[in-house]
């Protein structure tokens with residue numbers, strides 16, 4: 001085999017392999033769409049209030065895509081929403097911030113109330129499955145939590161929320177899971193909008209899940225020495 005031919009064959013092989021190596025989802029927009037959840041030295045307190053130091057430093061993901069028409073939805077008093085996620089000691093912590101000018105929380109059925117839909121796919125299958133689906137009513141206590149969701153807490157009259165998921169050794173540097181979040185905006189008992197953190201052009205006809213990657217910039221040895229935010233908070 002001459003050199004040119006060798007290079008050509010090698011390149012062809014690489015081009016065949018690379019799309020698979022990048023992930024399960026090969027939709028062009030979704031491929032580079034991911035959330036990096038960073039390891040934190042001190043876990044947030046899951047109390048619904050986002051005053052924990054870790055939430056000040058994170059980069060939020062915005063819920064700003066209309067899932068019905070696939071178009072970008074600008075922020076407005078009608079709705080704006082964002083989330084952030086960090087991890088520590090086998091737990092994934094998610095913070096959610098919502099502005100909705102008409103919060104609907106007192107209906108008998110979840111479908112008639114504002115709620116959050118979340119997918120956490122620890123197996124990284126890349127697809128929506130009921131097993132991975134969580135429906136979180138706004139500003140309500142939940143009687144039972146589906147594993148690995150371990151806690152849900154609301155603050156600020158339903159405008160902020162914290163959740164924790166117990167993922168054990170799946171929460172480790174470099175690992176990926178499937179993650180999806182959207183808000184079902186109900187006004188006067190009727191669904192008005194479905195707004196998600198998804199790439200442009202993504203509609204509810206899609207069933208792909210974007211990736212959440214566990215990243216770590218700090219060294220584990222340093223974290224152990226730091227004190228708990230709970231202790232600090234307890235002093236006030």
Ligand SMILES: [Ca+2]
Pocket residue numbers: 044045046047048049050051052162
């Ligand atoms: Ca908190």
Ligand SMILES: [Ca+2]
Pocket residue numbers: 100101102103104114185186187
């Ligand atoms: Ca609403």
